[in-house]
Amino acid sequence: MTKILKEGRLNPREPWVGKKLDCRTCKCEFRLEAGDKVKFTSDQRDGDFYTASCPNEVCKADVTFTL
Numbered sequence: 001m002t003k004i005l006k007e008g009r010l011n012p013r014e015p016w017v018g019k020k021l022d023c024r025t026c027k028c029e030f031r032l033e034a035g036d037k038v039k040f041t042s043d044q045r046d047g048d049f050y051t052a053s054c055p056n057e058v059c060k061a062d063v064t065f066t067l
Contacts, residue, residue: 014038015067016050023054025061030054 019032032038032052039051047066054061 026059028056
């Protein structure tokens, strides 16, 4: 039987796929899927991060996260 040394990702260009997030504004919990719009921000001082929009129609707040 083959032994996996490191798990791969189905979408290496979208490393956020499957990431579970919580919106701090409305407390909505959601999981990102392939094709969701996510913005990458490079920050040398605090570290790189991603930003996604809350899917709640009433909220739509920005949710930031790191991988």
